[in-house]
Amino acid sequence: MTIATLTRRALVVSLGFGLAACSPAKGNAEPSADARLAALGAEMDRTLDGAAYALEEVHDDADQNRRLGHADALLRRMSTIEAQAGLGLYAKAKAFLDAESYDVQEIHGIGASLAHDVERLHAAGGLR
């Protein structure tokens, strides 16, 4: 390894630390629980649209099953994230109702999770 390479590497590393130090606070960069729920809900929407297309337009059972499996996984993930306010509750409620018309097995899990969040937020005075 030449001195030039070492210098370049040192420059890249120090620049990396510098950027990290200048970037917004790390806590703010992390999306909130409700933002994650909203993003997963939007992905759920697209996934179910795709499943409907696979079923009704191109009659591709394998593709439809793959998409419904993905919808199951999305609902499972959403069930593990606690809603913090209205946005999170909205995302869970919409995902439940969207999935209800499909054969998505995790429907019971998201229903129980929504009920748990409503009770928790109500007890904390967060529902108005």
Place this chain on the structure above:
Amino acid sequence: MIASLRATLAGQTPPPAPLPSLTTAFSRRAAIFGAVTASGALVASAAQPDTVQQLASSSADAALVSWCAELPEIDGALSDIFARAPDVEADSRVDALSTRWSAITDGILRTPARGPAGVQAKARVVRHLAAMRDLEVATPIAASLAADVLRLTGGEA
């Protein structure tokens, strides 16, 4: 609620708690504000729509809250009966309790929550039914809860 549960246990089948009556609310409102209107207080008349809406809203959720609290009590009473040796009297009590249980679940499904109290009441029932593994009833009530949440958070139900 306890009175109706007692009546049910005594072998009678009380009808589900009545749905909120707007007529009653209006009559009560008219009685309360009648004297005020007669004395020419127009301010009270101007406030009427809000007050009536609030009365109707709290009444709607009051029925939901009452039903949702009664359902676990009925399940508890049924469990007590099933834990004992079967007899003829028990059969009639089970029938009465089951009829009341069905009437209440129908009422919960038919009644949209108007505010946090109603939503919380439905959530409590969903969790109770899920704990009892009664997913056949828990799921439609969870759907009703989800529709209420969408509506109350500004989305479409």
